[in-house]
Amino acid sequence: MTDLIIAIALCVAVAIAYATAALIQARHAHLSVRELVGVPVLWVALGLNGLGAALHVTSLGFGPLSLIQPLGVLTLVIAVPLAALMARRRVSRLELSGVTYTVLGLTGLTLLISTGGGTRTLASGELVGLLVATAALLTVLGLLGRRPGASTLWEAVAGGAGYSVCSALCQTVVVTVGAAGATALLRPIMILAILGIGVFAVTATVLTQRSYRNGLGAPLAVTNLVNPASATMIGVVLLGERLGTTPVEVIVAAGCALLSGFGVARLARARNVDTALAAPAPSPEDLSVVGAPSTARCASR
Template identity: 35%
Template sequence: MTILAIGLTLVGAVCFAVASVLQHHAVTTTEHPDEARRVGDVGRNDEPAGRHQLSGRHLLAIVRRRRWLQGAGLAAIGSVVNGVALLLAPLRVVQPVGVLAVPLAVLLSAAKARRRPSGGVLIGAALTVGGVAVFVVASAGSATTHTPSATATLTAGLIVMALVVLLGFAGLARHSRGSLRCLALASAVAAAYGLLSALIRVAAQAAADTGILSPLVLGCAAGALAAFAIGAWLVQHAYHAGAPEIVIACLTVVDPIVAVVLGAVLLGEGSTTPVGAWVLLGAAAVTAAIGVLILAHHHPDAVAARAERDALMIAA
């Protein structure tokens, strides 16, 4: 079952990578209904168009695009496949496998732009993939799980949602710009999706013990829907603020970290994990996070944005 779960997660990773590129293209090329300008033009206050915040009308125009709808369909397929994988194997094994979406997104974006990824981008992607790969291997011997109480589940859910709100506000703040804005928003999305995965796993455990219509299962279902809706909304802002590779990299680092922590706290998946293994898991997570920061710094979009800001400062 674990091998099947990993295989399903690989399929999900491909779906998420392609979906990210399609939706990023739709988000960054859709003309704002209220402004006669497109991404790449310089607008008011010398701010590059496409880096302002998404309005409701703009988002509505985006979701009508064929590419966005295609990406949404692939993301939905990836979510279903990943959900099935979560029913078959522990969070600690399933979630980190999605890191393969990072190199896929890098290659797809490079192919679309007809340019080779820079050395910094490749190093960032390699560190991210390597860090999470070690995370998967170290997590493969996960311990047995148990069904948590409704109180514990609610408390953990509220803590994670508070983190999502904090990161979301940081990313949507008016002073937030460039890669930092994208990182904050993508991290908020990843935390929401990590909670979503944990709630799916808790619901599966509770359904087996107490029945599918138990309050805990229904509560997890409601929480999972809320986490999905919030994540789906914030991820459009993340695509609007930065490159798809950066968004995917954040998702594949923060998401499994949140899921693993919740799995250990709520489901006891780390109850027999030795201290040395936890140290290895921590080192792997830090390595992956460094990879994301390098990827965000060296991505061509970030380099172009810095060059544009420097040119505006010189002109001023």
């Protein structure tokens, strides 16, 4: 019972760290990478992300993955009201319903789509292939997100995928070192894996940062959805894991995915509504200018 309480407390701490980091990143999402380097508070956000990752790993020692993974949705539950609090406003009904639908869907997906099988590492060919495929995917998604008027969710998808690949690479490094000792880190393939972790972690952070430039809720929800989904795909395709679900559960999981997608859509719509409400009302001078032509037309009649 004590271990269970510790696991839940650590998960809450992880969610707070990630949510606070996301909020800091969202407040500076309009800055370029060069400008971000000179923002001290951004380094605090990076530190919080690192702390959250460390606490997440620690929590796995006190509770099962089937408990820890669903509690990851607490990040979204905390981040959206925290963003509203910092903006000195109430959480809107759209935001509340969006968070509810997304959390229900994510929780259902996590509980239903579980993988089984022994823990194994990526073979050299698999690791290189994963690095190349991930680099290509992140490049394409990043370019799609940089198009004028493009949705920021492209970059949110890229961020979630990048983080999941980092997790797979970390698992390979940790398991290999545990089996062969620290000298395994000197192997060329391990050096390549460590470099990949560093590059993809930074890339995913930058892309996630950019995805927040038009609002926090929807991109954060997408990242939280893509991360476990792509991690499951990597586990099944490359790590020999198998889906521990029945066909009925797969259908239910598909419904949960649709529910999460509906929640993300409502969060995105909530941002659009907030932007429209925040638009400044036209001044009397503007109204007079707009009305001038019609007045002239009336006079000419």
